[in-house]
Amino acid sequence: MKETSTISIDIAKRIFQVHGVDKNGKTVLKKKLMRDQVLIFMANLPKCLVGMEACGGANYWAREISKLGHEVKLISLSSHMLKLIKTIKLMRKRYVKLQAGLA
Secondary structure (H helix, E strand, C coil): CCCCCEEEEECCCCEEEEEEECCCCCEEEEEEEEHHHHHHHHHCCCCCEEEEECCCCHHHHHHHHHHCCCEEEEECCCHHHHHHHHHHHHHHHHHHHHHHHHC
């Protein structure tokens, strides 16, 4: 496996999505991890930049991953992105209702 320079982690309740790129931006890692596997996995990676969305559990994970020597950056969603996400969810609900009405 090529050396990973940047990793993004999508935090969830049980399954975390990990995506890694090399210094040229090419994807070198895509992995699903259970909560208890995250720190073990990160401990076995070379030191790199780790980004994750600033959410409820992000501070805990940032502290733990930083202890392993990685540089962690928390990224907050802008209000524009939050409005976009809300709109997408609303459209999805409307689509589901429409499909249910057609069935």
